[in-house]
Structures are given as C-alpha cells and as structure tokens.
Amino acid sequence: MAERKDSDSRKLLRRLRETLAAPGGGQDRLDQITHHIADSMGTQVCSIYLFRDADTLELCATEGLNPESVHKTRLRLGEGLVGRVARTGRHVNTANAPAEPGFRYMPETGEEIFSSFLGVPIQRVGEKLGVLVVQSRDARQFSEDEVYGLDVVAMVLAEMAELGAFLGTQSDSLPPAHRFPTMFRGATGQEGVAEGRVWLHEPRVVVTNPVADDPQKEKARLGEAVAMLRTTVDSMLAEADMGKGDSAEVMETYRMFAHSRSWMRRMEETIDLGLSAEAAVEKEQSQARARLESAADPYLRDRLHDLDDLSNRLLRILTGQGRDTGAEMPDDPILIARNIGPAELLDYGRKLRGVVLEEGSVGSHAAIVARALAIPLVIHAERITTEALNGDPILVDGDMGIVHLRPEESVAKAFRDKMAMQAEAQSRYAGLRDLPATSTCGTTIQLYMNAGLMADLPSLESSGAEGVGLFRTELQFLTRTRVPRRGELAALYAHVLDNAHGKPVMFRTLDIGSDKVLPYMKPQDEPNPAMGWRAIRVGLDKRGVLRMQLQALIRAAVGRPLYVMFPFVTEMNEFEEAHRLLMEQIAREQRLGHAMPTDVRVGAMLETPSLAFAPRKFFEMCDFISVGGNDLKQFFFAADRENERVRRRYDALNTSFICLLEQILQRCNEARVPVSFCGEDAGRPIEAVTFAALGFRRLSMRPASIGPVKHLIRRTDLSELKAAIDAARAAGETNLRRTVTDWLARN
Numbered sequence: 001m002a003e004r005k006d007s008d009s010r011k012l013l014r015r016l017r018e019t020l021a022a023p024g025g026g027q028d029r030l031d032q033i034t035h036h037i038a039d040s041m042g043t044q045v046c047s048i049y050l051f052r053d054a055d056t057l058e059l060c061a062t063e064g065l066n067p068e069s070v071h072k073t074r075l076r077l078g079e080g081l082v083g084r085v086a087r088t089g090r091h092v093n094t095a096n097a098p099a100e101p102g103f104r105y106m107p108e109t110g111e112e113i114f115s116s117f118l119g120v121p122i123q124r125v126g127e128k129l130g131v132l133v134v135q136s137r138d139a140r141q142f143s144e145d146e147v148y149g150l151d152v153v154a155m156v157l158a159e160m161a162e163l164g165a166f167l168g169t170q171s172d173s174l175p176p177a178h179r180f181p182t183m184f185r186g187a188t189g190q191e192g193v194a195e196g197r198v199w200l201h202e203p204r205v206v207v208t209n210p211v212a213d214d215p216q217k218e219k220a221r222l223g224e225a226v227a228m229l230r231t232t233v234d235s236m237l238a239e240a241d242m243g244k245g246d247s248a249e250v251m252e253t254y255r256m257f258a259h260s261r262s263w264m265r266r267m268e269e270t271i272d273l274g275l276s277a278e279a280a281v282e283k284e285q286s287q288a289r290a291r292l293e294s295a296a297d298p299y300l301r302d303r304l305h306d307l308d309d310l311s312n313r314l315l316r317i318l319t320g321q322g323r324d325t326g327a328e329m330p331d332d333p334i335l336i337a338r339n340i341g342p343a344e345l346l347d348y349g350r351k352l353r354g355v356v357l358e359e360g361s362v363g364s365h366a367a368i369v370a371r372a373l374a375i376p377l378v379i380h381a382e383r384i385t386t387e388a389l390n391g392d393p394i395l396v397d398g399d400m401g402i403v404h405l406r407p408e409e410s411v412a413k414a415f416r417d418k419m420a421m422q423a424e425a426q427s428r429y430a431g432l433r434d435l436p437a438t439s440t441c442g443t444t445i446q447l448y449m450n451a452g453l454m455a456d457l458p459s460l461e462s463s464g465a466e467g468v469g470l471f472r473t474e475l476q477f478l479t480r481t482r483v484p485r486r487g488e489l490a491a492l493y494a495h496v497l498d499n500a501h502g503k504p505v506m507f508r509t510l511d512i513g514s515d516k517v518l519p520y521m522k523p524q525d526e527p528n529p530a531m532g533w534r535a536i537r538v539g540l541d542k543r544g545v546l547r548m549q550l551q552a553l554i555r556a557a558v559g560r561p562l563y564v565m566f567p568f569v570t571e572m573n574e575f576e577e578a579h580r581l582l583m584e585q586i587a588r589e590q591r592l593g594h595a596m597p598t599d600v601r602v603g604a605m606l607e608t609p610s611l612a613f614a615p616r617k618f619f620e621m622c623d624f625i626s627v628g629g630n631d632l633k634q635f636f637f638a639a640d641r642e643n644e645r646v647r648r649r650y651d652a653l654n655t656s657f658i659c660l661l662e663q664i665l666q667r668c669n670e671a672r673v674p675v676s677f678c679g680e681d682a683g684r685p686i687e688a689v690t691f692a693a694l695g696f697r698r699l700s701m702r703p704a705s706i707g708p709v710k711h712l713i714r715r716t717d718l719s720e721l722k723a724a725i726d727a728a729r730a731a732g733e734t735n736l737r738r739t740v741t742d743w744l745a746r747n
C-alpha cells in the first residue's frame, strides 16, 4: 500500500479520534465526522445512515446532501443501494449509481447530481449498525485501496457507536444499538417459561482504543498476542490427544488458522492504516461473521466459526479482558451463549432461570442438563449473543421456542399472564401430590420420574413420583475429562439411592455414542451415529467400562434392591450377554467378600422395533421392560429425533405406532413381565392417557409432567377411552389424536 495513502488514512483516523475525545453531543460528532471523511476522500458527499429499527435505515448525518433531509430520509433494509449494503454486509462501488440495479433516487436529498457511489457497512462483529457512503459528481470508480480505507473508517465508527459516542442531545434519533425490543424465533430445547435478566456466558470484548498512532508498536503488540495464541492452541490440541479421522483434520485446520500468514498480514495492513491491534482483529472478525451469515456449506460455516473463536481468544489476550468482567450476576439470570458444554451448564446449576443458545440441538448435552435442571431452553436463537447485553430484560418461552429481548411492556404483560396461569396450574397439581393416579374406572397408573443427576432427586419428593423409572447414567461420564473411577461412581449411585429413601431407582447403563460423545473417547467417524456403535453395542465390545459401572452399581446397592437396565437392546442375545456380564460381576463381588444387594432385577430398554418381535424367551428373561419411545419412534418412522425438519412430522398417536405399542404390551403380558414407557411422550398428558388406555400401567416422565398427567388420568375413564380408540381404528383412522382430544373434550 502506498506510503502517502497510509499517512492520509492515519491522519483521518486521528481526526476521528480527536472528535471522539472532544466534548459535545452525538449529532455534532456525526456532523464533524462526515465532514472529515469527505475532505479526506476528496468527495463532495459523505453520509452516515444508521438503523432506526431492525428494518429501517435513517440518514443521520451528511456532508454535501441537503441538510433538511437528515433524520427525514429513511430506507428499508434492502431498499436502494444503501439498503443493499446494509442487507448484504458488502460494499457497493459504482461510477454510475443510477445505472445500478436496485438504485432508488431520493429527491429530498438532492443527490441526483452525484454519479459515483461507494457505500460500506458499519458493522461490529456481525452486528449491523448502518452504512457509510461517499458520493462524488465525477463518474469515478473508487480504487481498492479507497474501499479498504473506507471500510477501516466504518469499523472505527462502529467502535465509536459501541462506546456510546453518538448518544447525545438528540439520542432519540441516533443509533439505539442494543436498545430495540427484539424477538428471536428459535426452537424448543426444553419447555417452560421464564422472565429474567441477561447473563452472557462470554461477555463481549470492549475495544476502547480503535485508533492508534504508532503502527510499529501496534504490530509488535499483535505479534506478541498471536505468538501467545499459537502456544495456547498448540498445547490445547496436544492435550486433546486427537485420534485420526475427521475431528483430527478439523483440529488441524484450527491450528492452521492460528498460524495463518495471510490472516496476520491482513491485520498488519489494517494497522498500517491507523487502527489499533484490537480493532484490526475485530475487523477481520467482522468480515468472517459477514461471510458466515451467507455461507450455506456447513463445513465452511464451521471453519468460519473457528476463525471467530480464534479472534475472540486473540482479543481477550490483547485487551486482558477475560470472561470475568467484574459484572455482578443478576438474581434472575437467563444464560445467553453461542453454545455451552454440559459441565459448564451444571456449574451454573439451578441459579439459572433459563438458557438461550444460538446453536445446540434437542439432544445435545446442554439440552439434557437443562432438562435435568428443569429450566426452559431455547436453541437456534440466531445472533442473540451479538444483540444481548448483560442485564437486559428478557423473556424465554421454551414452549414456543421464542425469546423476547428488552420486551415491550405489552408483551411482558401477556407473558406474565401466561406464567401466572402455569404457576396456578402447578399449585393445583401440587394438591394431587399424595393422591394416586387412579382413573374413574378404577385403574391405577404408577407415575415414575426420569432423572440423570443428583440434582434431580429432590423432585422425587416434591413431584410425588413413585420412583425413578429411568436414571440416565451418561451425565457423570459426559461432564468429566476422564473416565470416572469405580469408587466415585459407587459413591454417587449410593447417594442417589440414599436420597430416593427406599423408592426404586432403575439405573440404565451407559448409553454413549450417537449424539452423546465422551470427551475422552476417540470419536468414531460414523455416518449415522444414532444407528451406529452406541449404548450396549459399545458396552459388549469394550467390556471394561461396562464391567466397572456394573461393579459400582452393585456396591452402591448393598443391603437394598438393585434395578439395572440395558439400553438399546436390538437382539435377544445382546441382552443375554449383558445379563451374563452382570451375573459375573455379582459372582466376582461375592468372591471378593463384598456384601450384596438384597435383590437384583434386570431389565431391557425396548427402543428398536426389532426387539418387539424378539422370541418369547427374551420377554421371559427380563425382570422388567421399559419402552424408550424417543428412539423407538425415530426408528419406527425413520425420522431423526434431532432433525428439526422431520422431528415433529410423525406423531406418537399415529395408528401404526399405537399398534406397535399394543403388540409390545401383549407380548409383555403374555410373558408376565412388567412394562413401562419412559420416552418424552409419557410426560405429555394426551399421549400418557392414551398409553394408559392401551394398557401401560407404569409411565416414567419429567418430574414437572407428573402433576398434569395425574390430573388427566384421574378424570378419565380409561376403558371408555379405549373403546373410542378401537372404534376409530376400526373406522380406518390413521391418527388417533383427534379421536382422543375430542373424546376428552366431551367427557
């Protein structure tokens, strides 16, 4: 880049910095800035458009256009060349603006005499704030250096806006960044509603010095920080001890980015133009974010995420700003994060009122933990980490997958009404706690709860559940950096049993693989992990961990009954093998002279359609069977339970699925083996009452569902409902939801 250009640019940035430092209102500053930019770029016009609301841009300052149009001229996102720059996040550079597609002439500005146009987005790490435009009379195409230079200026403006430089006497007409009520439409990760204040898992880095005088010094600072970053990344990757395959490749790319010369060179060039090291990093990050938004290829998106992550680390090194900003967590925190691991979420624990993630999935570890903590979770709330600030008021609607950030009072009021209604219903259900779930025809259904954490156990008492029908043991494995020791597990399981106060707890052995990948396990390169090497398949192939877990369970249950169930059994012989392995461990413990559980009951999870057709001997061998409806449904309908597109497409009340459940019940009854249903559907009242009508006598669900399910069962005549279901089936109905809901409404 030419030496003269560099010094011009630095001179301009210095003037901007002086403007920022001088006392005065926001409008004055904007006016001065447009003047300085036009002067430095040699153009007749310089204008600043800022977002008035999420869809509208407003002309906020101009040098060269009609001053009367300031705060009057408005454009919608995508409208005209300015709107195009705002929407795409990319510059528009043309010598003949009226000939550009989408050009829109705004007569009140008097811009018709200006032929050339260069507009660049004013954005800060993905957050769009407005558009900076220069125009001139002569038909001139701006050079690459000029475009780059204006980009740098826009970047500084974005930083100044972030620092509140434009909030002044006329603040109502100036950029209300982070002040609009904004709604995010995501997806349900965990139902429930909550009101609270934002707590950012990773607070934004604040750059207070976008402009710097001494490029050599800034480059040296950048060099030092990058060296530090490289060392951290290298040791992080060495620790991760990656195997081969895709993940190793991905980590290598991460390392490659950290060592990228071109990344470094681009940042150094920006520093030469007058930016500080921090601002140079942010400029790169902003561009990566803009590209990320338009990238459809998931691989490319992941790589851009890596670059974003590296930029964040680098910024934290440069500014010395860690996660701990000294801000105080509000009393009613709603956690906002791009994504979060199960261990980190558990660390926050029950303090949180709710969680909102930009990424995540229904079956992710975070979702499992949120479920265990019984806090609403919304996933896929795109861009919320950019918009939300610590302390912002926020409403989370986990039922609808919607988040209202800085809500209007009317929205907050409607939301509070909904919360009050839910609270009222909960207190009504609390009154049923000690009553049995007996239908009006005299059938009693046992209601159990699902659990996976020590933190779940208090719900056993408060919900009135008769026991834990499914204790998922994955979390203790997922939240550690190494395989937990037998002693640790035995102590934990014993603690669970102590806190169950004699109520039965059905421990399910480790169900890893599929979406639940242990951090210390070599990741498997499987195209379809849900149908891959998971659960009992892993347990039987690599017996060490399963043996250790069984020994821990036996030791924990000394002097009391032990219930063990094996997940994802597909064929009878898998159950036989697992059963034998358990018996061997019991014999071993006896040999070693350890005391024994009073009774050992061994069950299987029925979650693959094939097991419904297993030989009768299988059913006879089991002490109990639990239908894992989440997996059973996904394999029956061939619809991925984690894929938002197809997840809700097939209904548990589809007649074919109901027929499958009825067959399972029949086979279990023939073999006199107790059967329960423990998938998510058991916790939905309509589904629960249908399963009870079919003949399920035990259902296991989230603790919060026990009240509503019990309430409905207690007012239902199950035999009459069964008759209505049979009649609908005979009449050829392919889905029974309508039949059941209509019948319930009438009765």
Ligand code: PEP
Pocket (backbone or CB within 6 Å): 470, 472, 511, 607, 627, 628, 629, 630, 631, 632, 678, 679, 680
């Ligand atoms: C199921 O598949 O229904 C089940 C209860 O197990 P998980 O949800 O843990 O796979």
Ligand code: MG
Pocket (backbone or CB within 6 Å): 607, 628, 630, 631
């Ligand atoms: Mg399952």
